[in-house]
Amino acid sequence: xxxxxxxxxxxxxxxxxxxxxxxxxxxxxxxxxxxxxxxxxxxxxxxxxxxxxxxxxxxxxxxxxxxxxxxxxxxxxxxxxxxxxxxxxxxxxxxxxxxxxxxxxxxxxxxxxxxxxxxxxxxxxxxxxxxxxxxxxxxxxxxxxxxxxxxxxxxxxxxxxxxxxxxxxxxxxxxxxxxxxxxxxxxxxxxxxxxxxxxxxxxxxxxxxxxxxxxxxxxxxxxxxxxxxxxxxxxxxxxxxxxxxxxxxxxxxxxxxxxxxxxxxxxxxxxxxxxxxxxxxxxxxxxxxxxxxxxxxxxxxxxxxxxxxxxxxxxxxxxxxxxxxxxxxxxxxxxxxxxxxxxxxxxxxxxxxxxxxxxxxxxxxxxxxxxxxxxxxxxxxxxxxxxxxxxxxxxxxxxxxxxxxxxxxxxxxxxxxxxxxxxxxxxxxxxxxxxxxxxxxxxxxxxxxxxxxxxxxxxxxxxxxxxxxxxxxxxxxxxxxxxxx
Numbered sequence: 067x068x069x070x071x072x073x074x075x076x077x078x079x080x081x082x083x084x085x086x087x088x089x090x091x092x093x094x095x096x097x098x099x100x101x102x103x104x105x106x107x108x109x110x111x112x113x114x115x116x117x118x119x120x121x122x123x124x125x126x127x128x129x130x131x132x133x134x135x136x137x138x139x140x141x142x143x144x145x146x147x148x149x150x151x152x153x154x155x156x157x158x159x160x161x162x163x164x165x166x167x168x169x170x171x172x173x174x175x176x177x178x179x180x181x182x183x184x185x186x187x188x189x190x191x192x193x194x195x196x197x198x199x200x201x202x203x204x205x206x207x208x209x210x211x212x213x214x215x216x217x218x219x220x221x222x223x224x225x226x227x228x229x230x231x232x233x234x235x236x237x238x239x240x241x242x243x244x245x246x247x248x249x250x251x252x253x254x255x256x257x258x259x260x261x262x263x264x265x266x267x268x269x270x271x272x273x274x275x276x277x278x279x280x281x282x283x284x285x286x287x288x289x290x291x292x293x294x295x296x297x298x299x300x301x302x303x304x305x306x307x308x309x310x311x312x313x314x315x316x317x318x319x320x321x322x323x324x325x326x327x328x329x330x331x332x333x334x335x336x337x338x339x340x341x342x343x344x345x346x347x348x349x350x351x352x353x354x355x356x357x358x359x360x361x362x363x364x365x366x367x368x369x370x371x372x373x374x375x376x377x378x379x380x381x382x383x384x385x386x387x388x389x390x391x392x393x394x395x396x397x398x399x400x401x402x403x404x405x406x407x408x409x410x411x412x413x414x415x416x417x418x419x420x421x422x423x424x425x426x427x428x429x430x431x432x433x434x435x436x437x438x439x440x441x442x443x444x445x446x447x448x449x450x451x452x453x454x455x456x457x458x459x460x461x462x463x464x465x466x467x468x469x470x471x472x473x474x475x476x477x478x479x480x481x482x483x484x485x486x487x488x489x490x491x492x493x494x495x496x497x498x499x500x501x502x503x504x505x506x507x508x509x510x511x512x513x514x515x516x517x518x519x520x521x522x523x524x525x526x527x528x529x530x531x532x533x534x535x536x537x538x539x540x541x542x543x544x545x546x547x548x549x550x551x
Contacts, residue, residue: 118175119540120510121168122483124422125449136160151190155201158182159414162208166420171542176212183208196323199228200415203330207417212542215338222330229323230260233331235352240311243304252309253348255356259324295394296358296371297387305383308355322362326415328353329369333417336376350377364404369416371395372424379431389435392428396421422448429453433460446470455487467491482509489515510539514546521549 112130116123123130140157142149161179165172183205192198206221237251298307320328332353339346354374361367375391378384399421419427425448432441438461445454451474458467471488478484482501486509489497498519501512517532533546 116164116167118164118168118172120505120508120536121170121172121540123167124169126422127167133160133163137164151186154182154186154189158186158208159204162211165211166423170540171212173541176542179208180212180214195228195230199225199323200326200412202228203326203415206330206334207415210334210337210417215334218334218338222327222334225327225330229327231324231327232258233328233353234258235349238311238313240309242306242309244306245304249312252311253352254309254311255352257318257320257324257356259318259321295391295398297391297394299384299387303383303387308358319360320356322366325357325362325366325370326412328357329366329373329416332373332377333369336373347377347381363412364408365410365412365416365418368395368398369418372418376427379434385431385435389428389431392424392431396424396428399424422450426450426453429457433457451484451487452490455491459491464491480504482512486511486515493519495519507535508539510536510543512536513539514543517546518549 109130112134113123113125113127115134116127116130137160140153140160158179158181161175161182165175165179168175183201187201187205192201202221202225206218206225209215209218209221234256235253236256238254239249240252240254241249242252299305332350335346335350351374354370354377357370358367358374371391372395375388375395378388378391425444429441429444429448429450432438432444433456438457442454442457442461445451445457451471455467455470458464458470468488468491471484471491474484474487480500482505485497485501485504489495489501489512495516498512498516501509502516505512513532513536517529517536520526520529520532530550533550537543537546537550
């Protein structure tokens with residue numbers, strides 16, 4: 067398979083005409099990417115390569131070889147051919163994808179992705195307003211990933227002006243529950259847009275509910291190919307699926323560019339503000355329902371469903387639908403349709419998470435309602451060791467958590483990450499110190515955990531020294547800065 071992907075010229079390093087052209091670290095990879103090396107060995111080396119500032123790449127990431135080649139191509143500074151301007155944009159996107167593979171944000175990847183996005187927006191005079199708006203939305207998502215909320219809001223405002231979109235929350239009489247006998251004011255979103263999408267890809271099948279499809283005998287749940295899995299409220303719920311307005315007047319439909327903007331706006335709201343009040347829930351719900359009125363693209367619509375699930379997960383009456391919706395979003399990754407072109411068309415302008423991040427969110431939802439063992443099983447399947455161990459501890463199975471870590475050590479050996487887990491459970495400094503040495507003094511988590519433990523014991527000077535070592539490796543940990551004071 068490697069030969070088919072990489073070509074015969076990479077079968078062996080002896081076939082290279084001039085091996086000295088490659089740096090030593092690249093030569094090591096050229097030795098590895100041959101059909102004679104095991105896949106697990108190659109995966110292990112690539113995971114080490116993509117680890118950054120003490121943050122590990124997700125263990126089960128697929129196609130790391132392709133990402134490695136992309137790194138090589140984008141890293142070429144001097145070429146015999148002219149490098150296109152779009153290379154700057156692809157560098158920014160590469161650093162963003164690289165960052166998403168890690169257990170936490172990396173300072174180097176943050177600086178590089180923001181730098182290249184800024185550079186491309188400055189030098190590239192794009193005439194098409196919608197295309198430029200998409201770039202600003204993409205840039206806004208980058209800033210939001212690294213918690214730069216004010217700048218993300220400014221970038222999003224630039225996108226809104228380019229699209230020519232005006233949003234207005236207003237009240238209309240309607241019903242929210244099934245047994246409501248009179249109409250009361252409901253919060254809804256009205257839009258005015260100058261954007262006219264010339265290139266819209268409607269779904270092959272309209273938006274449908276999962277349950278009616280099953281009731282009509284259209285096959286098992288897994289066989290639903292291209293219908294959006296929009297989960298409705300349970301029959302026993304008193305809430306309607308959406309607000310039923312008294313006067314169903316014709317409103318302006320959100321175009322594709324409008325939907326992409328609204329999704330990013332809602333994502334910004336959810337990430338930058340704590341969803342603690344009913345008013346904020348209603349505000350966000352009004353935005354999401356506007357997008358869910360019509361589907362233009364699989365990924366954009368799925369992003370809206372994801373945002374609705376996030377918005378509903380803290381409310382008692384909607385928590386069940388939130389979890390079922392998250393599960394269906396996880397399941398639809400395995401659907402045969404729509405194809406890759408439809409799924410990937412707006413992947414950079416939509417902040418839709420990777421499949422394992424969706425599973426992580428689902429596991430957190432299980433934890434939030436006390437279903438710890440279901441969360442443990444999900445985390446264990448995805449090899450999220452820290453979260454799986456945390457689920458066992460929350461369920462008061464400390465002994466089982468220790469046994470679980472011992473089985474991980476038997477399978478993978480002692481690694482800095484696993485030793486830190488053992489330190490978290492047994493509350494012993496020696497495990498963090500061993501993890502620090504085993505990583506070649508590069509594992510920031512070991513020093514952070516050790517510093518916090520020493521702080522709790524009142525060993526202030528030693529705590530400061532540990533936290534400073536950790537922050538020298540990765541500066542993007544507010545809790546460490548806060549402890550330093």
